[in-house]
């Protein structure tokens with residue numbers, strides 16, 4: 070049996086708060102983006118105001134280009150909730166997110182080779 | 192992290208803008224070993240989440256035909272392998288079941304390939320995943336998870352039972368064993384390269 074776990078093992082209680090963060094939305098606003106799309110914090114001439122702690126953490130993580138999945142892992146939040154937060158930040162111009170790409174756009178022969186060696190090295 | 196001259200060391204054409212994350216899907220029935228496999232190979236503590244899939248039914252339910260506002264969730268595990276700076280491989284494990292196919296549609300877009308875990312005690316549980324990847328021409332391997340006490344299965348028999356073509360690799364696997372999981376993944380990547388460069392006319 071799969072246990073019905075919520076969010077993280079350690080912290081079973083934040084669902085209500087998560088609902089508040091996303092307003093219950095399962096999907097981010099705007100163009101769809103992948104669970105591993107690369108997110109970058111926009112360079113802005115000012116400090117954005119009125120952000121909640123999760124938004125601030127995301128902006129700090131994504132100063133380095135970071136895949137959506139890793140943002141979720143670092144926040145300890147479900148992927149889809151993370152995606153809603155990212156979509157909101159994108160709507161406000163605070164992050165950019167790469168558009169979805171097909172495998173042949175992202176994986177060339179050299180990448181396959183790198184991946185193969187990377188796995189063998191583990 | 193950054194040091195003087197690091198840009199010159201970066202191979203031509205590679206820049207921070209070229210940060211790339213690749214996906215491998217891990218499919219199979221409940222209890223087949225998806226969570227175990229992801230956890231065995233991930234360099235980060237695998238994240239297990241219940242993903243909220245819909246906030247307004249989205250046609251994912253329902254037997255009675257009623258569009259409910261009841262939320263649908265699906266268990267999703269993921270782990271990461273860093274290949275090099277700015278190149279990551281993510282493994283996503285989630286159940287292959289009809290009502291979750293739109294999750295799979297999203298996960299499989301742009302994916303490098305998939306691992307279908309076959310539990311020989313319930314081989315039929317992985318039929319839907321096999322069908323799904325075949326229909327979408329996503330390269331996949333079948334990893335036959337060797338549970339204790341289960342009869343040893345001959346890969347050829349599994350291939351026949353699943354109706355696989357000759358090209359799709361079938362590998363024996365112990366999802367708890369790192370070397371075994373590495374073997375599954377290298378088999379997949381090798382198969383995917385073949386598929387990618389064969390389809391070029």
Ligand SMILES: Nc1nc2c(ncn2[C@@H]2O[C@H](COP(=O)(O)OP(=O)(O)O)[C@@H](O)[C@H]2O)c(=O)[nH]1
Pocket residue numbers: 219220221222223224225226227228336337338339364365366367
């Ligand atoms: N003997 C054996 N047990 C396994 C293997 N892989 C997983 N298990 C066990 O089978 C159970 C279900 O595995 P799990 O990874 O949770 O399956 P999931 O539902 O596909 O995520 C767990 O108790 C695992 O420890 C394997 O290769 N051999």
Ligand SMILES: [Mg+2]
Pocket residue numbers: 225226227266268
């Ligand atoms: Mg599981």
